[in-house]
Amino acid sequence: MKIAVLSGKGGTGKTLVSVNLAYTLGKANYIDCDVEEPNGFLFFDKDFNNQVKPEDIITAKIPRVDELKCDGCKKCVDFCKYNALAYTKRLMIFQEVCHSCGGCMLVCPQKAIDEIEKEVGKVRYSRFEDVNVFTGMMKIGEASGIPIIKRLLSLADDKDTIIDCPPGSACIVMESIQDADYCVLVAEPTKFGAHNLELVYKLTKLFDKKVGVVLNKCLEGENPSEDFCINNNIEIIGRIAFDKELGYLNSKGIIIAKEADKYKEVFEDILEKIRRDNDETVIGS
Ligand code: SF4
Numbered sequence: 001m002k003i004a005v006l007s008g009k010g011g012t013g014k015t016l017v018s019v020n021l022a023y024t025l026g027k028a029n030y031i032d033c034d035v036e037e038p039n040g041f042l043f044f045d046k047d048f049n050n051q052v053k054p055e056d057i058i059t060a061k062i063p064r065v066d067e068l069k070c071d072g073c074k075k076c077v078d079f080c081k082y083n084a085l086a087y088t089k090r091l092m093i094f095q096e097v098c099h100s101c102g103g104c105m106l107v108c109p110q111k112a113i114d115e116i117e118k119e120v121g122k123v124r125y126s127r128f129e130d131v132n133v134f135t136g137m138m139k140i141g142e143a144s145g146i147p148i149i150k151r152l153l154s155l156a157d158d159k160d161t162i163i164d165c166p167p168g169s170a171c172i173v174m175e176s177i178q179d180a181d182y183c184v185l186v187a188e189p190t191k192f193g194a195h196n197l198e199l200v201y202k203l204t205k206l207f208d209k210k211v212g213v214v215l216n217k218c219l220e221g222e223n224p225s226e227d228f229c230i231n232n233n234i235e236i237i238g239r240i241a242f243d244k245e246l247g248y249l250n251s252k253g254i255i256i257a258k259e260a261d262k263y264k265e266v267f268e269d270i271l272e273k274i275r276r277d278n279d280e281t282v283i284g285s
Pocket residue numbers: 062063079080081082083084085097098099100101102103104105
């Protein structure tokens with residue numbers, strides 16, 4: 001089973017929930033698709049940076065022009081929706097914003113464009129107890145982490161998988177949730193939290209995903225994210241209290257479900273509700 005964990009913005013507790021769900025599952029894959037700012041590995045393996053291997057480098061195809069064949073028709077420039085091409089006496093290619101769609105090569109009447117490989121980031125692997133930890137890291141200045149996310153998602157074995165998605169609702173989030181069986185939406189108890197929850201909820205509905213919400217940083221009193229769930233008939237599968245001790249442990253990179261049973265029970269309960277929603281009899285080990 002693949003469970004994607006999303007939030008409409010950064011800082012809501014998405015990685016807290018992802019890491020602790022993976023740990024609570026026992027035998028599991030944890031995949032950090034937040035390739036612009038990956039940090040889940042900090043909970044699992046402090047020596048992670050020593051584990052780079054050459055085969056972990058991810059490349060993407062970018063266009064290269066043969067200026068002897070190019071006649072300046074600009075068909076490729078008109079085609080590129082990402083403004084990665086411009087023609088001023090010669091064709092200029094802005095690699096950083098190219099999304100590797102390959103379209104310019106196809107539309108060129110002179111067959112003046114071919115493709116070369118360019119490094120866009122890395123994928124790293126480590127292990128913590130029975131959790132396989134996969135982390136994608138996009139190179140600074142790159143426009144799209146999609147090739148890295150595709151590779152990450154291909155690495156998981158058949159154990160239950162937690163996908164720690166990028167924040168927001170852009171195309172890299174869509175790529176991350178495509179094959180997920182269930183989406184957990186993490187939301188804060190603020191007006192902004194509710195607004196971002198709505199955005200990400202609409203995204204999951206586009207993909208027709210099963211969805212449950214975890215309300216994080218819960219306090220007594222008003223909770224606009226909770227109101228949004230009630231008004232839209234969305235199941236709340238977990239509540240994590242605003243808790244100084246939890247905040248302290250989390251800020252130290254400690255897996256709270258490992259540290260105390262009271263926290264582990266919160267994540268066991270969330271997994272139980274996901275299992276029920278998916279009509280599965282067994283989840284995890
Ligand atoms: S490959 Fe696609 S995104 Fe890149 S320059 Fe060509 S048309 Fe633009």
